[in-house]
C-alpha cells in the first residue's frame with residue numbers, strides 16, 4: 001500500500017498517482033507512434049525493414065543534423081558535414097529522422113528554415129555510403145527510410161523554406177522539394193544529377209518536383225540533369241526569391257525576415273493553415289474538405305479567435 005497524501009482534501013495513493021502518470025506517458029508515446037505511422041509511407045507490409053536499415057546506416061558516420069528552435073517559433077535545421085559539402089552520411093539520415101520527430105511535437109513552432117553550413121546546401125548522399133550499399137535490399141530500405149522521413153518533414157505543420165546556398169545536388173535537390181518554399185542566394189544552383197549517376201530520384205524528389213514545376217519542366221530537369229540557377233528557378237516557380245546576400249549569416253537573416261511575413265500570429269493558427277493546405281494538396285476533394293472541417297473546429301472559438309472577436313480588427 002502506498003503512502004497517502006491529500007489533494008483538495010481527498011486522500012490519494014502515491015502508487016495510484018504513479019500509475020496515472022505512467023498511463024499518461026504511455027498514452028503520449030502511443031499517440032506519437034500513431035502520428036508518425038500516419039505521416040509515414042512504408043511499414044513492414046511493404047517489405048520495409050526499418051531496424052535493419054538503421055543498423056546499416058549507423059555504419060556510415062560523420063557530420064550532423066542540428067536543430068535550433070528560436071523563441072519566435074522558427075526552427076533552423078542545419079546540415080553540417082562541411083568536409084563532404086554537406087553530403088548525407090548514414091548517421092545524418094538517422095539524425096534527420098530524430099529531428100523531424102522532435103519538430104512534429106513542437107507546439108510553439110510556426111516555421112522552419114532548412115540550410116547547410118559552409119555556404120553550401122547539400123551535395124546529396126555520401127557516395128562512400130552509396131557504394132557500400134549498392135545491393136538491392138539496402139537500396140530499397142534506404143529509399144523507404146528517406147521517403148518516410150522526408151514525407152514527414154514535408155507534412156510538418158510548419159511553413160518551411162529551403163535556403164539554397166552554393167549547391168543542392170542529387171539528394172540535396174530532393175531535400176529542397178520537401179519544403180513549402182525555396183529561397184536561393186546569388187550563384188547557387190539546384191541540380192538533379194541522378195541521371196549522371198545512372199539513377200532517378202528515390203527520396204520522393206521526382207514526385208514532389210512534378211507537383212512544384214509541372215510534368216514537362218520536371219521531365220526536362222531530370223532527363224537533362226539541368227543546372228538550375230536562381231533566375232531559372234524563379235522562372236520555373238521552383239524558387240520564390242533570389243536573396244541579396246550570398247554569405248551564411250546574411251542569407252539566413254534574409255530568410256528569417258521573408259518567412260516572418262507568413263509566421264506572424266499564434267502557432268495554433270499558423271499550424272492550422274499549413275494543415276488545411278497540406279490536406280488540399282494531398283487528399284481527394286471530399287477527404288480534404290473533411291480535414292478542413294476538423295482543422296477549422298480546432299481553431300473555432302479558440303483563444304486567437306475569441307481575442308479577434310473582441311478586437312474586431314478592420315481588414316483595410
Ligand SMILES: CCCC(=O)SCCNC(=O)CCNC(=O)[C@H](O)C(C)(C)COP(=O)(O)OP(=O)(O)OC[C@H]1O[C@@H](n2cnc3c(N)ncnc32)[C@H](O)[C@@H]1OP(=O)(O)O
Pocket residue numbers: 083084085087123124125126127128130167169170171172193194197199201202203
Ligand atoms: C538518392 C540519392 C542520390 C544522390 O544524392 S547521389 C549523389 C549525388 N551527388 C554527387 O554525385 C556529388 C559529387 N560531388 C561533386 O560533384 C563535387 O564534389 C561538388 C559537390 C560539385 C563539389 O566540387 P568541388 O567544389 O570541386 O569540391 P570537391 O569535389 O573537391 O569536394 C570537396 C570534398 O567533398 C567530397 N564530396 C562532395 N560531394 C560528395 C558526396 N556526395 N559524397 C561523398 N563525398 C563528396 C569530395 O569528394 C571532396 O572530398 P575530398 O577532398 O576528395 O576528400
